[in-house]
Amino acid sequence: GNSVTQMEGPVTLSEEAFLTINCTYTATGYPSLFWYVQYPGEGLQLLLKATKADDKGSNKGFEATYRKETTSFHLEKGSVQVSDSAVYFCALQPYGGYNKLIFGAGTRLAVHP
């Protein structure tokens, strides 16, 4: 079946540190991959996406590359800010799947000044 595994949090970093949040997936066919972010008290919003192997999604300084050979979609940012503190969800959409997303458990990021 389809599933997403994320590294457990919380991840605690100092401002300007490098961020990596690991995400691996299991899927049949060719899924699309997403990172969503949830700020405190809000719903989820799309951060970035990649729809095929070797695609790189990027937004707001965050990047993730769709690696089919390692079935991974790790989220990275070179220099985090306090305002990046949030919960990050990796998700996959099976090909042709009505936009039904399968989410990972989420990783909480806390950035301190």
Next chain:
Amino acid sequence: DVKVTQSSRYLVKRTGEKVFLECVQDMDHENMFWYRQDPGLGLRLIYFSYDVKMKEKGDIPEGYSVSREKKERFSLILESASTNQTSMYLCASSSQGRTSSYNSPLHFGNGTRLTVT
């Protein structure tokens, strides 16, 4: 901007009550979804709908039903609330129809935190 509005931010209900969670979107989206969010489990799909009066079960439909009488509104119903349904409920919508493989983003509401006592 797409807006997905959930009618209540917080709800407290008693065991056995019938509970309605309402969701409205303003962008004429075909697809609407109900997820529940629990710590350590991420988001799990309860039900979704790809058209008016159409619905399909997600991964955890037991104890829930849905209604979509109008395109913009998707209601989640807990027929007889139980304590294990205490959770955060998130509604989402998206613009793609059933035959498309293109991935439009899901737009989420801010969630309803339901407590069943």
